[in-house]
Amino acid sequence: MNQSILFPDDQSWDEASQQVHFPAQCQGALVECIVAVSELEQISGQKIAGREDALSIFSQYRFDFEELAERLIENEEDNALGQIEVVL
Template structure:
């Protein structure tokens, strides 16, 4: 893993976008990463009924999601809002 990209143990549910937001830090810059409920359901093979369930499933797959986000950051695959969107 590239130690220049750090992932604090912080994640929040964004009800408006039906996604989990989690930050990354690279060279002092804060990068907002996200995974949608749909992508998390596809990754986990589980149906998500609540925000708490989404956060729990995110925690189970955190390492894999951080690796995917790290690769996207290194490839500079930012969306139009400057975010990294992890998709399955």
């Protein structure tokens, strides 16, 4: 793992966008990472029925999402809002 990218143990659910948000710290800068409910369902093979399901599935697969986010951050593949959209 690249030590210049750190992932604090913090995540939140955005009901409006149906996404889990989690931060990364890259060389002192805070980077917002997001995972859509469709990605959570794809990786888990389960239907997500709200906040509790989403955060539980995210926690189970956290290291997979962090690894994907790390590659996207290193490749500077942020979206128009400066977020890293983690997709499988």
